[in-house]
Amino acid sequence: MTARKSILVSLVLLSRLLFGSTIEEARNLENAGRKSEAIVVFGRWLADNGHHPDAVAVLIHASSLFEDPLETVSFLSKYVHLLPGDKRGEIFVRMAGLETSLGLLGFAVQHYELALQHSEVQNESWRLQYLQLKHSIGENIRMEALELKKTARNRVLIAESGLLAAMAHSDIRQGIAEIQDLIENNFIVPSTWLYLAKLQARIGDDEGVEESLRNLE
Numbered sequence: 001m002t003a004r005k006s007i008l009v010s011l012v013l014l015s016r017l018l019f020g021s022t023i024e025e026a027r028n029l030e031n032a033g034r035k036s037e038a039i040v041v042f043g044r045w046l047a048d049n050g051h052h053p054d055a056v057a058v059l060i061h062a063s064s065l066f067e068d069p070l071e072t073v074s075f076l077s078k079y080v081h082l083l084p085g086d087k088r089g090e091i092f093v094r095m096a097g098l099e100t101s102l103g104l105l106g107f108a109v110q111h112y113e114l115a116l117q118h119s120e121v122q123n124e125s126w127r128l129q130y131l132q133l134k135h136s137i138g139e140n141i142r143m144e145a146l147e148l149k150k151t152a153r154n155r156v157l158i159a160e161s162g163l164l165a166a167m168a169h170s171d172i173r174q175g176i177a178e179i180q181d182l183i184e185n186n187f188i189v190p191s192t193w194l195y196l197a198k199l200q201a202r203i204g205d206d207e208g209v210e211e212s213l214r215n216l217e
Contacts, residue, residue: 022041022044022045023042023045023058025041026038026041026042026045026062029041030065035065038062038065039062039065039066039075042058042059042061042062042065043062043075043078043079045058046058046059046062046079046082047079047082050079050082050083050084051082051083051084055082055083055087056083056087056090056091059076059079059080059083059091060090060091060094062075063075063076063094069098069101069102070102072098073095073098073099076091076094076095077095080092080095085118086118086119087118088114088115088118089114089115089116089118089119089123089126090115092111092112092114092115092118093111093112093115093126093129095107095108095111096108096109096111096112096115096129096130096133099111100133105133105136105137106137108133109130109133109134109137112126112129112130112133113130115130116130124148124151124152124153124157125157127148128148128157128160128161128164131144131145131148131161131164132164135164135167135168140168141164141168142165142168142169145161145162145164145165145168146161146165148161149161149162149165155187156189158187159182159187159188159189159192160189160191162178162179162182162187163179163182163189163191163192163195165178166178166179166182166195166199167195167198167199172199172202172203173203175199176196176199176200176203179192179195179196179199180196183196190216193212193213193215193216194212194216196208196212197209197212197213197216200212
């Protein structure tokens, strides 16, 4: 073995040793109930190893040790930018989910946008969640939902994006017609009947609402 190869092997072995000892220290602290100290050690490792293959898993685990969702978001925000660009999507989605639960919808929308920008592949389920959130705060997402319906690769996503487009239609009766078309083509999910009932209620179709709710049951 040449001297150069020997040095490289030594560096790899040292890196593995440091990885193992630091993570083991953090886990020992965690198992001892000293979570705040474990978080510090996990954070120290992340600061030096953002490009490590296990960095995403370590970040997710460390963030789960917080009891306060805001502190979890803050911790994720601190370290997500140390990850490779194409590995950040999952973290941004987690942040968006926490922010949605806290009512911080504007921040959640921003983090869904970042997740879609930093996804290894075009993640259709993330895009649907993103559009649903934008719709909930009153943004016009009809064209985006129709585009997702056209490109989605499974029936559930086709149904969900079609429903979202129908709910965003400016003409309620046309929205109802679009949902009924989805039903006729067997693109049905549980929320189909709930969304249909909501639109029927808006035009005073009590019989239609009752039928939709029976189907939902």
